[in-house]
Amino acid sequence: MTEKDQRVAVIIPAKDEEDRIGATIRASRAIPFVDLVVVVDDGSEDDTLHAARTAGATVVRHSVNRGKASAMETGASVVAMRDTAGRPSRLLLFIDADLGDSAVETAPLVEPVRSGEVDCTIAALPPQKGAGGHGFVTGLARKAIERATGWKPRQPISGQRCLTRAAFEAARPLAKGWGVEVGMTIDLLVAGYTLQEVECDLQHRATSNDFAGNLHRASQYQGVRRAVDSRRLRRVTVPHRLRPSGAGEDFAPFNAFEGHSRPSQPRHS
Numbered sequence: 001m002t003e004k005d006q007r008v009a010v011i012i013p014a015k016d017e018e019d020r021i022g023a024t025i026r027a028s029r030a031i032p033f034v035d036l037v038v039v040v041d042d043g044s045e046d047d048t049l050h051a052a053r054t055a056g057a058t059v060v061r062h063s064v065n066r067g068k069a070s071a072m073e074t075g076a077s078v079v080a081m082r083d084t085a086g087r088p089s090r091l092l093l094f095i096d097a098d099l100g101d102s103a104v105e106t107a108p109l110v111e112p113v114r115s116g117e118v119d120c121t122i123a124a125l126p127p128q129k130g131a132g133g134h135g136f137v138t139g140l141a142r143k144a145i146e147r148a149t150g151w152k153p154r155q156p157i158s159g160q161r162c163l164t165r166a167a168f169e170a171a172r173p174l175a176k177g178w179g180v181e182v183g184m185t186i187d188l189l190v191a192g193y194t195l196q197e198v199e200c201d202l203q204h205r206a207t208s209n210d211f212a213g214n215l216h217r218a219s220q221y222q223g224v225r226r227a228v229d230s231r232r233l234r235r236v237t238v239p240h241r242l243r244p245s246g247a248g249e250d251f252a253p254f255n256a257f258e259g260h261s262r263p264s265q266p267r268h269s
Helices: 021-028 048-054 068-082 097-114 136-149 165-171 177-190 211-233
Strands: 008-014 034-042 058-062 091-094 120-124 161-163 195-199
Touching (some): 008 021, 008 068, 008 097, 021 034, 021 048, 021 097, 034 048, 034 068, 058 068, 068 091, 068 165, 091 097, 091 165, 097 120, 097 161, 136 177, 161 165, 161 177, 165 177, 177 195, 177 211
Parallel strands (some): 008 091, 034 058
Antiparallel strands (some): 091 161, 120 161
8 A cells, every 4th residue: 555545534423513514524625635524413403414415525314313432433334335445445534523614624633644653643622712621521531541551641532533444443342422532542552553642723612611511521521431430340451561651742652562562452342
């Protein structure tokens, strides 16, 4: 395979995003090497499906809301069906539906994976205007990943990720609910894949500090906790004797085994 043959598919899980999905799709189509945009309408009650089709995306719909993990897996399956025999599988670029015009700023996630330097990139976003959280969910996620693998990412619950097909399959089954990103990060590092955070100038709809926002954050916290606890119970972890001496430099590629051979690891269910 040559690097110039490697194409990229954007996968956008979406629920009730008719106001923003069109702009997100149009911006994502401008990312270099993207030749397919798949939107998974996860049980929307508005006109997300029509808005996505009008913007030119390939759209599949869940008749009922199944959650982000299921939408991601559906999108990846659609991409696999569109991949061409004899050509490399497309890289999978997952982005949130509410990024709007800023979705094009996920472009820096592609090159480190496309060049083979890393297996998965994760977007590190700037501070979001209007965000009202107190960092409890992020703190839980960051500590859990560090405890399991030795890595301390800046933004452990970022949903903007580019990864190879092999890496995606290694992370399955994905953690349910809001724990999907944390579960994926732990599983990939334990499996010996190399990850990297990349700064991206993205803007999404921030969760405010009102009742609805706090309810959302409580749901996030519970989802991350479930993903973390299930992996802890199954001892999905990198042995301490094989971990790097530090948590890695900011925005540098990180491999939890640092040159050691990866031992056999029990898979979670």
